Amino acid sequence: MSELNTNDANVARAAHLDTASLSDAMDRLGINGQCYKLAPRDNGFRMAGRAFTVLYGPAAKPAGTVGDFIDDVPAGGVVVLDNGGREDATVWGDIMTELAHKKGIAGTVIDGICRDVAMCRKLGYPVYSRGHWMRTGKDRVQVEAVNVPVNIGNVRVAPGDILRGDADGVVAIPREHEEQVLSVAEEIETAENRIREAVRNGSRLDEARKVNQYHQLQTKR
Template sequence: MSTALTTSQELSEISKPIPSQYSELSTAEISDALDRLKLPGSALGIGPISTNKKILGRAYTVRFGPVELIPGTVGDFVDTVPAGAVVVLDNGGRVDCTVWGGILTEVATRRSIAGTVIHGVCRDTSAAEAFNYPLYSRGKFMRTGKDRVQVEEINGPVSLGDVRVRPGDILIGDADGIVVVPGGREDDVLAVALKTRDAELAIIESVRKGKTLSAARIEHNYHTLQRSQS
């Protein structure tokens, strides 16, 4: 198993502040911006399990694999997650055993972790509801991952199905699901998302003043906003 991040430089990437305007944006607005920039990032099949509380933070990644003859650990990594980070767990999409439960939820809440996103399933969802802790996954199932899976790598690249996630990438989640913004493109994505949001607000205002939706969309170039840039 690879060890957790140890250098202050690496940890600072995960703890780096996120531009404040990201908190104003929905996953739909960010997804449109990703499309415009030809960037993958909309994680199919992963949604809120316990609460629709928005999730926003940089990725702290953990990849799991099947157990060896002498099983390894499953959840001890939580002690090294920086406050404000989003725990991203890649269990290969498995739905037959969990990698997150009630104890981890309480510890994460006490450590001010921003939330958890799982390519797989979770359990003890009542604990997440009680703590109002953002928990996103492919579903829920009660059977433990202990002695079935173990941590293979911490803070390497992982998968949320069809989306690759690297440590320090920005994750945003709401009632519509999860989007991932690559760390090196966050300013570009933010600029496009804000432009799209402003155009949509202008369209709504024009319609309220009596314009047809078709005319309002033409006026504000709506049909070109989500198209890929050449």
């Protein structure tokens, strides 16, 4: 995982929770936060931080820039790029990866694709996207706005929301609900750890799950 803002208590809490537990917590609370189809470019990537959002659109003529925003992203933040799910043009590559890693940015999330995957793997810089391909976004897409609400994997992400990524994908935790989501996710992980411990000590799985209400942990309440 890249640098984490240790002064942000809720980001630190999110970093210690699996996306699966956070997903279950949001299901219980009726919050849509699971970013569909976004996967890590390496299964070892882990990421947690607050969103710095960028909205893309089709390029005009003459084309606008694909983005020089990286200098404005704070250390510990997550770059969140809404390219409308496009898989025919990239919006992130090795120069951005190298600078983001140097600045201590926590990671990058793209509703679209990236390129130069070897660099992010070499540096251990977390990138989550729909895929990767080499075709440039220059003259195909352009930045429309920075730090506005965006759509990432069918999830609304606003600037400052917490993004958590692991091998299973990415969840976005709305700022206005983060305390509740984190508390429920911590409760779920505690219950699942009790089940594991009971089974290790000889209990039947069905009994351990029943005692800890496993099948209702994610049920909407």
